[in-house]
Amino acid sequence: MQRTTKKTPDAETSAASTEALNVLSAFDFERARTALLRWFDANGRTFPWRSEPTPYRVWVSEIMLQQTTTQTVEGYFARFLERFPNAAALAEADEATVLKYWEGLGYYRRARSLRAAALQVVERFGGDVPERFEDVLSLPGVGRYCAGAILSFGFDRRAPILEANTTRLHARLLGLRLETTTSTAQKILWRAAEDWLPLDVGESRKPNVYRRLNGALIDLGRLVCSPTAPKCDACPLTAFCESWRRDLQDVVPVLKKKAETVARTDVAFWIERRDLFDDCENGGKRCGKTGCDGGNPTDVLLIRRPENALWAGLWDFPRFEIANEAFRDALDFNDDVELCDRLQRFLEEEVGAPPLDRRPGSVVYTVKHAATRFRITLRFCRLAGAEPVEKTLFDALKSAAAPQPLQDVAKKTKKGKTPETERVAAEVRWVPRAELDVYPLSSPGRKLARFVLRNGVK
Ligand code: SF4
Numbered sequence: 001m002q003r004t005t006k007k008t009p010d011a012e013t014s015a016a017s018t019e020a021l022n023v024l025s026a027f028d029f030e031r032a033r034t035a036l037l038r039w040f041d042a043n044g045r046t047f048p049w050r051s052e053p054t055p056y057r058v059w060v061s062e063i064m065l066q067q068t069t070t071q072t073v074e075g076y077f078a079r080f081l082e083r084f085p086n087a088a089a090l091a092e093a094d095e096a097t098v099l100k101y102w103e104g105l106g107y108y109r110r111a112r113s114l115r116a117a118a119l120q121v122v123e124r125f126g127g128d129v130p131e132r133f134e135d136v137l138s139l140p141g142v143g144r145y146c147a148g149a150i151l152s153f154g155f156d157r158r159a160p161i162l163e164a165n166t167t168r169l170h171a172r173l174l175g176l177r178l179e180t181t182t183s184t185a186q187k188i189l190w191r192a193a194e195d196w197l198p199l200d201v202g203e204s205r206k207p208n209v210y211r212r213l214n215g216a217l218i219d220l221g222r223l224v225c226s227p228t229a230p231k232c233d234a235c236p237l238t239a240f241c242e243s244w245r246r247d248l249q250d251v252v253p254v255l256k257k258k259a260e261t262v263a264r265t266d267v268a269f270w271i272e273r274r275d276l277f278d279d280c281e282n283g284g285k286r287c288g289k290t291g292c293d294g295g296n297p298t299d300v301l302l303i304r305r306p307e308n309a310l311w312a313g314l315w316d317f318p319r320f321e322i323a324n325e326a327f328r329d330a331l332d333f334n335d336d337v338e339l340c341d342r343l344q345r346f347l348e349e350e351v352g353a354p355p356l357d358r359r360p361g362s363v364v365y366t367v368k369h370a371a372t373r374f375r376i377t378l379r380f381c382r383l384a385g386a387e388p389v390e391k392t393l394f395d396a397l398k399s400a401a402a403p404q405p406l407q408d409v410a411k412k413t414k415k416g417k418t419p420e421t422e423r424v425a426a427e428v429r430w431v432p433r434a435e436l437d438v439y440p441l442s443s444p445g446r447k448l449a450r451f452v453l454r455n456g457v458k
Contacts, residue, residue: 013178013182013184016176016177017178017184017185017188019175019177020174020176020177020178020242021188023173023174023175023242024174024191024192024195027173027174027192027240028240029195029196029198031240032196032237032240033196033213035236035237035239035240036213036216036220036236036237037216038236039216039220039236040212040216040219040220043219043223044212044215044216044219045070045219045222045223047061047070047074048061048077048078049061049077050153053153053154053211054154055129055131055154055155056086056087056129056154057081058149058153058154059129059146059150059154060077060080060081060114061073061077062146062153063110063113063114063141064077064080064105064110066107066110067106068105076101076104076105080101083101084101084118086127087118087121087122087127087128087129088118088127090114090115090118091115091118091119093115095112095115095313098111098112098114098115099313099314099440100438100439100440103314103440103441103443103446108311108312108313108314109141109312112312112313113140113141114140114141116140116141117139117140117141117142120138120139120140121139129150129154131157133148133151133159136150136151145162147159148162148214152197152211152214153211153214153215156208156209156210156211157200157210158197158198158199158210159197159214160190160193160196160197160214161193161214161218162189162190163218164221165217165218165219165220165221165222165225166217166218167180167189167221168180168221168225168253169217169220169221170189170193170217171185171252171253171254172225172230172242172244172248172249172252172253173192173240173241173242173243174188174192175243175245175246175248176188176189176252176254177248177252177254178254179254179255180253180254180255180256181256196213196217197209197210197213197214220236220237232249259373260373261370261373261375262374262375263374263375263377264321264322264374264375264377265322265327265328265330265376265377265378266319266320266321266322266377266378266379267319267320267333267339267360267378267379267380267381268316268317268318268320268378268379268381268444268445268448269301269319269343269360269380269382269383270300270364270380270381270382270448271317271382272297272298272299272301273295273297273298273299273301273430274297274298275358275382275383276347276351276353276354276358276383277297295430296430296432298432298433299430299431299432299433300430300431300432300433300436301351301428301429301430302315302317302428302429302430302431302445303315303316303318303424303425303426303427303428303429304316304427304428304429305425305426305442306425306426307426310371311371311442311443311445313426314442315431315439315440315441315442315445316441316444316445317380317448318346318424318425319378319424320339320342320424322339323338324338324339327339329377330379331363331379332360332362333359333379333381334384336360339360340360342424343358343359343360344357344358346425350424350425350428351428358383358384359383360381360383361381361382361383361384362382362384363379363380363381364380364382365379365447365448366378366379366380367380367444369443369444376444378444380448380451436449436453437449
């Protein structure tokens with residue numbers, strides 16, 4: 001009986017890599033560039049950062065476009081540029097102001113990095129976006145793709161780029177049957193991205209050639225070489241495409257298996273000052289008896305999200321993740337001992353509330369949203385109950401175990417590492433209702449604020 005030899009994974013990688021490199025070596029870039037640019041002239045997309053591609057505008061757009069669609073970014077770009085027209089204006093603004101202008105775009109770490117980078121641009125480069133690859137790459141929030149994009153789109157420099165659209169396009173053109181995030185595949189793809197750009201031959205080179213070629217590669221990947229059902233009939237590169245030749249469009253690119261999404265429930269609270277200091281009789285003046293700080297009774301409690309949490313640095317309503325499976329789909333959290341425990345500790349230790357037993361009241365509003373790999377159901381509650389703490393279950397819990405720091409309580413409630421549960425807040429603040437509009441809020445926080453201001457919470 002004849003035995004067939006099965007290739008080892010290493011041999012398969014090596015064969016796929018050699019195959020793609022052979023296609024790359026034989027690729028007729030000169031003719032392909034002409035075909036691509038002709039297509040781009042007729043079909044390329046127009047964006048504000050393309051029609052006026054200054055390095056600063058390109059840089060801001062590229063940071064905004066990370067994880068966000070062009071359609072969404074277009075709505076924010078002009079407003080952001082009007083408020084922060086250059087790196088100096090961005091560097092001068094405080095973080096809260098920058099976050100406010102970023103609110104709704106999500107992934108707020110980008111906004112903080114952008115501002116930190118603007119400070120460096122001012123301090124290290126006199127306010128101008130640097131033109132050397134290493135300098136651009138050294139800025140916070142700028143990776144290899146982003147540096148290439150800033151140099152090619154902003155300065156028309158010969159700098160390759162590789163993002164989702166061009167990764168797919170190059171992989172298909174080469175018939176690359178390797179998972180695209182592996183280091184072997186990445187080397188091949190970056191080489192292809194670079195080979196598409198003709199050498200810079202000084203004065204004889206055509207203006208905007210790098211800007212146009214990189215824009216065309218992105219647009220062709222986005223508009224024609226789509227993830228499913230690529231429109232090969234409308235593609236200017238069929239004659240150069242290995243996947244088209246061998247009918248591999250459905251198997252290339254080879255993608256990494258996606259991480260599974262995790263469902264979780266958070267409970268957030270709309271808490272007014274009078275909910276905690278309700279026996280204050282001085283109508284806004286410090287009474288000294290109840291921990292009242294003399295503020296307005298209708299002020300609302302906000303927290304600033306801690307580092308490493310979702311929406312880090314943004315303001316939000318106090319929120320807690322439900323750890324007990326039994327309460328995942330609940331509309332009443334009064335019997336969730338862990339939640340009541342965390343809420344009570346937060347109110348006493350971080351807000352300075354009197355030691356009364358406060359519990360979750362009924363759910364007034366629910367928001368469902370996805371963030372990174374989480375699918376979050378967020379239940380908003382008022383507070384209920386104000387019994388002396390001695391009579392409560394919380395008191396029984398307290399006497400049964402030595403007091404622990406809040407962080408330890410949080411760690412007990414989680415199964416894996418869930419950084420955002422480690423601290424409830426980086427800062428707590430009472431905010432007049434009328435000022436909620438100007439606070440940079442998390443997106444679910446903004447929805448709750450609008451809902452309550454429109455409908456009330458009683
Ligand atoms: S021919 Fe088809 S698979 Fe190949 S690059 Fe064009 S659209 Fe993509």
